[in-house]
Amino acid sequence: MLSRLFRRSAVDCTMRIVPAGREVKVNAKSTLLQAALDQSIPFPHDCRAGGCGKCKCRLVSGKVRELTDKSYILSAEELKQNYILACQSTAQTDVTVEVDIDARGRPAHPVIHTRGEITALDPLTHDIMRVQARLEDPAIYTAGQYAEIYVPGVIKDGAREARSYSFASAPGTAGTVGTVSFFIRRVPGGGFTEWLFNEAKVGTVLEGHGPYGDFWLRPGDAPLLCIAGGSGLAPILALLEQAQIEGVTRDVTLFFGARAQRDLYALDRIEALKANWHGKFAFEPVLSAETDDSGWTGRRGFIPEHFEAVLGTRIGQHHAYLCGPPPMIDACIKVLNDAGIGEEGIFFDKFLDRSHVVEA
Numbered sequence: 001m002l003s004r005l006f007r008r009s010a011v012d013c014t015m016r017i018v019p020a021g022r023e024v025k026v027n028a029k030s031t032l033l034q035a036a037l038d039q040s041i042p043f044p045h046d047c048r049a050g051g052c053g054k055c056k057c058r059l060v061s062g063k064v065r066e067l068t069d070k071s072y073i074l075s076a077e078e079l080k081q082n083y084i085l086a087c088q089s090t091a092q093t094d095v096t097v098e099v100d101i102d103a104r105g106r107p108a109h110p111v112i113h114t115r116g117e118i119t120a121l122d123p124l125t126h127d128i129m130r131v132q133a134r135l136e137d138p139a140i141y142t143a144g145q146y147a148e149i150y151v152p153g154v155i156k157d158g159a160r161e162a163r164s165y166s167f168a169s170a171p172g173t174a175g176t177v178g179t180v181s182f183f184i185r186r187v188p189g190g191g192f193t194e195w196l197f198n199e200a201k202v203g204t205v206l207e208g209h210g211p212y213g214d215f216w217l218r219p220g221d222a223p224l225l226c227i228a229g230g231s232g233l234a235p236i237l238a239l240l241e242q243a244q245i246e247g248v249t250r251d252v253t254l255f256f257g258a259r260a261q262r263d264l265y266a267l268d269r270i271e272a273l274k275a276n277w278h279g280k281f282a283f284e285p286v287l288s289a290e291t292d293d294s295g296w297t298g299r300r301g302f303i304p305e306h307f308e309a310v311l312g313t314r315i316g317q318h319h320a321y322l323c324g325p326p327p328m329i330d331a332c333i334k335v336l337n338d339a340g341i342g343e344e345g346i347f348f349d350k351f352l353d354r355s356h357v358v359e360a
């Protein structure tokens, strides 16, 4: 009863962000992260599903409700210091959180809600489709970021369910003005992708919002080690194509992990990048399940097994950008850390789905 007297209606709670000293209104339906992004505050984040830990912040004061179990993501020390995940917390009172929102160059494009008509659906492999859509409002994003697309007809706890998809081309390069593209992999039993592969047609209207994400090319001179798995090639290609437009001259090694030759795609775009890159550009496809008699003479196995052969002792000089399935990213990061590349030189987007999120 007493706590009810002191608890403000969640509708008019505020979140104070220190040390930047910014204030954000938080309504009952929004997570702290969503409220910040809706008000164009560049709060660090990636997956927005409680799986990557990028939106962690220290709860300095106030009370939050947590939607998923954070103990899988945060360390024992972080839990002791009252860290929370902003994407999985709603405010129950006014709160103050501590997080650095002023990192140099972090994109702060306003989040927009818009609709887009599908203009092309092109199969790239047996289970990856390139989806092109013309948006009613042009999306302003930085290459590497993603959008949230609503799953048609699915509502949970009064809110429409959405899934994250990375833009697969540099801004303004997917076709006519306002056109964006995505590479979407079919997930068996998946709510959105089964609908997309079975029911969506050219002319179908998608709805969504964005941009989101902290996966974008940081300025610097270090050579780039780009690692993509499956549909994780989407933001890597966007980011490299944007870098090429901007005249970036850093050497690039691009690893592309897939199961078999039939899972490789967009090779023409990679070849074009390689041919026109203003520096060295090495492309290394690695197949994990290609049959012995297929005639494949390229690399086999898993990507980290090839770091030494391709990069030798230079590996530690790189900045790494990784995108794709979480196990691939975790395995690569472990080897990169051992090779001396620390947190400041590793950037990644894990393509988490609902099977990775643990409810509180």
Ligand SMILES: Cc1cc2nc3c(=O)[nH]c(=O)nc-3n(C[C@H](O)[C@H](O)[C@H](O)COP(=O)(O)OP(=O)(O)OC[C@H]3O[C@@H](n4cnc5c(N)ncnc54)[C@H](O)[C@@H]3O)c2cc1C
Pocket (backbone or CB within 6 Å): 046, 047, 048, 049, 146, 151, 163, 164, 165, 166, 167, 182, 183, 184, 185, 186, 187, 188, 189, 190, 191, 192, 193, 194, 213, 231, 232, 234, 235, 349, 350, 351, 352, 353, 354, 355, 356
């Ligand atoms: C930042 C980010 C960017 C992404 N970008 C891309 C991209 O560019 N391209 C791409 O293809 N994907 C991308 N993804 C993944 C994408 O958002 C979806 O998660 C994926 O497409 C699956 O969506 P779905 O609705 O088809 O499957 P879901 O309905 O989410 O189901 C996924 C799997 O989980 C299982 N499942 C469902 N509910 C539960 C539950 N409660 N417990 C356990 N298992 C469950 C399902 O059976 C299925 O196997 C990205 C993810 C993130 C976080």
